[in-house]
Amino acid sequence: MLRSLLLSLWVSSLATLAVVLAGGAAGYWLARSRRRGKRLLELLFALPLVFPPTLTGYYMILVLGRHGVLGGPLYALTGFQFTFHWAGAALAAAVVSFPLMALSARAALEGVDPDLERAGLTLGRSRATVLVRVTLPLAWKGLAAGALLAFARALGEFGATLMIAGNVPTMPVAIYRSWMSEGMEAAVPLVIAHTSLAVAVLGLALLLRDGARWRGKAGKESA
Numbered sequence: 089m090l091r092s093l094l095l096s097l098w099v100s101s102l103a104t105l106a107v108v109l110a111g112g113a114a115g116y117w118l119a120r121s122r123r124r125g126k127r128l129l130e131l132l133f134a135l136p137l138v139f140p141p142t143l144t145g146y147y148m149i150l151v152l153g154r155h156g157v158l159g160g161p162l163y164a165l166t167g168f169q170f171t172f173h174w175a176g177a178a179l180a181a182a183v184v185s186f187p188l189m190a191l192s193a194r195a196a197l198e199g200v201d202p203d204l205e206r207a208g209l210t211l212g213r214s215r216a217t218v219l220v221r222v223t224l225p226l227a228w229k230g231l232a233a234g235a236l237l238a239f240a241r242a243l244g245e246f247g248a249t250l251m252i253a254g255n256v257p258t259m260p261v262a263i264y265r266s267w268m269s270e271g272m273e274a275a276v277p278l279v280i281a282h283t284s285l286a287v288a289v290l291g292l293a294l295l296l297r298d299g300a301r302w303r304g305k306a307g308k309e310s311a
Contacts, residue, residue, distance in 0.1 A: 089277050092262035096282075099174060099258055100242040103181035107189045107238045112231060114186075115193020116219075120202075137187045141247025144184060148252045152179065176253035181242035189238040192297075196230025197223065229296045236293035240286055 114133055118126065136144055152159040154169045163169045170176035200223050208218035224231070246260035255261060259282045266275040 089262070089281060092257045092259050092278065093281060093285075095174065095257060096243055096259040099178045099181055100239055102178045103185060103242040104235060104239040106178075106182045107186050107242070108231075108235050110182075111186050111189025111234070111238065112193045114190040115195075115234075116197055118190070118194040119197035133190050134187045136184045141184060141245070141249075142251060145180065145248035145251025148176075148180060148183065148248060152176075152252070171252055172254040172256070174253065174256050177245075177249045177256045177258055180248035180252050181245040184245050184248055185238035185241040188241055189234045192234025192237060193227075193231055196227040196234065199230065200226045233293045233296035236289055236296065240289045240293065243282075243286060243289070 114129075118130055118133075149156060149171070151157050152162075152170045154160065154163050154171055159170060170179055204222055204226070205218050208222050209215070213221070244260060245258075246264070249256065249258060250261060250264075255265065257265070259278060263275045263278045263282065266278060
């Protein structure tokens with residue numbers, strides 16, 4: 089159980105780190121961009137939310153499998169493959185949790201008054217400085233909630249992981265294997281550990297989300 093728990097935490101942490109960077113950037117673009125094609129990209133970003141995990145895993149194999157579009161050349165050059173490797177589990181967790189971070193980031197950043205950002209720009213600050221000094225401090229609770237939701241989703245990923253990484257023993261896979269090989273009672277310790285961790289992470293994410301909403305309402309009322 090300890091091995092599965094540590095592996096799940098490692099995989100989920102790596103996935104969340106990648107998702108925070110990529111999903112945060114995507115959310116910022118969705119919140120601020122007025123370009124054509126925005127809706128199409130928003131649709132593509134959200135697809136993992138509605139795809140069955142096995143379908144997500146299928147597409148990942150097509151792209152990143154040993155004979156995939158990108159996985160084939162990668163294997164030929166380096167000998168590395170995502171299939172049947174913990175890196176494949178981390179990638180699957182990142183793909184399925186990406187929409188949660190991107191959409192949460194968009195909502196959090198849309199709650200930041202653009203006039204405050206424009207004021208910083210008119211004072212001669214760069215966009216990067218305004219982002220770090222103005223936007224992120226105002227949106228951090230919503231962004232943190234999105235990161236925790238992404239982490240919770242990554243922690244519970246099973247279907248896509250099973251397809252691309254096989255029997256890499258993350259917590260969900262270990263629960264399934266224990267149940268199949270030894271019966272329901274054998275899976276109880278894993279179930280309790282996973283449930284407790286998931287409830288704690290999700291509860292913290294909801295607290296941050298509600299705090300961000302309250303702050304946004306308070307700001308509008310004071311304005």
